[in-house]
Amino acid sequence: MIGAGILSVFLILLVLVDAFEAMILPRRVGRKFRLTMLLYRTMWPSWRAIARRIPEPKRRHTFLSVFGPFSLLNLFALWAFVLILGFALLNWSLGTKMSTGAVDLFTYTYLSGVTFFTLGFGDITPVNTLGRVVIVSEAGIGFGFLAVVVGYMPVLYQAFSKREISISLLDARAGSPPTAGEILLRFAKAGGLGQLDGFLTEWERWSAELLESMISFPVLAYYRSQHDNQSWLGALAAILDTCAVAMASNNGLNTYQAQVTFAMARHAVVDICLILGAPPIEGSGDRQNDGTCSRFLDMLSKSGVSVDQDTGMKKLKKLRALYEPFLMSLAERLVVTLPPIVHPIEMSDNWRSSAWTRKAAKLDSLVTESDHFD
Numbered sequence: 001m002i003g004a005g006i007l008s009v010f011l012i013l014l015v016l017v018d019a020f021e022a023m024i025l026p027r028r029v030g031r032k033f034r035l036t037m038l039l040y041r042t043m044w045p046s047w048r049a050i051a052r053r054i055p056e057p058k059r060r061h062t063f064l065s066v067f068g069p070f071s072l073l074n075l076f077a078l079w080a081f082v083l084i085l086g087f088a089l090l091n092w093s094l095g096t097k098m099s100t101g102a103v104d105l106f107t108y109t110y111l112s113g114v115t116f117f118t119l120g121f122g123d124i125t126p127v128n129t130l131g132r133v134v135i136v137s138e139a140g141i142g143f144g145f146l147a148v149v150v151g152y153m154p155v156l157y158q159a160f161s162k163r164e165i166s167i168s169l170l171d172a173r174a175g176s177p178p179t180a181g182e183i184l185l186r187f188a189k190a191g192g193l194g195q196l197d198g199f200l201t202e203w204e205r206w207s208a209e210l211l212e213s214m215i216s217f218p219v220l221a222y223y224r225s226q227h228d229n230q231s232w233l234g235a236l237a238a239i240l241d242t243c244a245v246a247m248a249s250n251n252g253l254n255t256y257q258a259q260v261t262f263a264m265a266r267h268a269v270v271d272i273c274l275i276l277g278a279p280p281i282e283g284s285g286d287r288q289n290d291g292t293c294s295r296f297l298d299m300l301s302k303s304g305v306s307v308d309q310d311t312g313m314k315k316l317k318k319l320r321a322l323y324e325p326f327l328m329s330l331a332e333r334l335v336v337t338l339p340p341i342v343h344p345i346e347m348s349d350n351w352r353s354s355a356w357t358r359k360a361a362k363l364d365s366l367v368t369e370s371d372h373f374d
């Protein structure tokens with residue numbers, strides 16, 4: 001009985017601390033043994049393995065998009081189950097006397113469940129003082145737990161929605177999926193690269209908000225964008241690439257904003273790797289292969305950005321080495337395809353497409369007449 005009492009107190013404290021750290025504490029938790037961590041390390045590898053066996057990208061994306069909300073429901077259910085079991089073991093170890101006479105562990109578990117969810121059936125009640133204290137304490141914890149869970153969901157989805165709005169806005173400015181080459185080229189055609197500073201300022205703030213939301217709600221890393229060729233990680237990669245190209249250019253661009261945006265975005269990707277326990281993958285390859293190098297340099301030339309073949313490309317390679325291993329690690333962990341710096345062929349933006357093929361073709365033929373989108 002003493003062992004059961006110690007175990008019950010341990011389980012109750014374990015859940016309360018874990019729920020506090022996951023839903024209320026706005027900072028990264030370094031403690032290794034956590035129910036939340038145990039759940040995700042158990043569920044995600046199996047989910048990811050199944051997803052990789054799905055050949056069709058859209059179906060795979062849909063399957064992966066279910067994991068975030070589904071895992072959250074499982075986490076709430078796990079917390080509730082452990083708390084109910086913990087209070088049942090506590091009553092059992094204390095030998096709490098009930099109105100029905102002698103009871104077993106199953107009956108204590110039933111009473112704990114009814115109390116935790118504040119159902120108030122009243123068919124089984126404690127008759128001694130200590131038992132009543134335990135029951136009232138569980139009812140208060142259960143009521144508070146449900147209130148925190150209900151309040152947690154709107155805040156979580158507000159952070160998710162805010163993140164995704166910026167990603168959607170990036171579609172017409174950077175292509176689908178977004179690339180640094182398209183960003184620079186489209187800004188050049190829209191009136192010059194002088195407007196790039198304002199754009200990078202917005203994405204410096206987005207990177208900071210992304211990091212803050214991931215620290216407070218790590219589960220957001222598993223929430224997917226609406227389109228299978230968009231993701232928060234792909235957007236972050238495109239911004240880092242754009243900053244790196246601007247910093248490596250040799251045509252007198254004002255690189256201060258690119259530098260501070262690069263610093264914030266790189267800070268975000270490194271800390272998110274720490275949050276998700278994804279160490280950087282050194283020697284992970286290059287997203288910019290030799291086949292697209294000439295097209296990349298051609299697009300830079302058209303956008304008014306010149307990168308020296310020798311010193312400029314070496315500087316660009318060094319800058320990319322600061323974040324590529326972390327991007328690759330997160331892409332491997334989350335099953336996300338990272339965009340290159342520039343696409344090997346011209347890609348169509350998401351906003352140009354539609355479920356109705358004829359309407360999409362007509363729309364595409366109309367908008368291509370605009371110089372802004374050529």
